[in-house]
Amino acid sequence: MAAQTPPRVPDGITHWYGDSTGSWWAIVPGRDGARLVEADTRERLAEKVGWDLRRSASAQNRDDPQARPERAVRPAPVSAPWPSPDPGPAAPSRSALAPPSAARRPYPLRDPSCCSPR
Template sequence: MGNLADCSATSWVYLDPDQIRRELEAAFPGVRAWLGDYTGHWWALVNDRLVEADTPRLLADKVREVLAVQRAAPPIRRARRPRQVTPPSRPARVRPKRRRHVLLGGWR
């Protein structure tokens, strides 16, 4: 970032925004940068974070901070939930058949 490193806090205003954007994206591969049309602020999309700054130099500093934090932080591992064991399903309750008692040897 030759131009950005040499420019003062306000001299970046006289540089081409497309050139600054290209320099930012070249300095930080995978980062998308742009100058907001309505806000006049510089923006960058760093992985899944949106970063905003007043000047390109501040934006570069903030992008470095975000990348340093993301590299240093170990990935968050969520605790596994214990598997819920469902009891075996029972068939509908069936009444046992009635047994008929047969008297052997006749009636009494």
């Protein structure tokens, strides 16, 4: 039996070994932007990068109307609009909360004995 060649990170994919982390890293382009991929070995990184690239390609094919067969289009179900919330009773105004005598008094009541001359 011939020895199987370990997978390689595809050309054009930026990859490196992180001395501080002890991991292999790659930046993989994708449909939603670039992804940072980490693995413990170079071979495992190549597998993960390959998987990410295949996943991204299959997602692009799903979104491409030319790449998928025609399907019957069903209209989306129409739901009833949400009922408007009941606002409830109106909040009382500040003047309605104040005691009636406060409106007639320009100053607070004081004990007359505190202010009368002796």
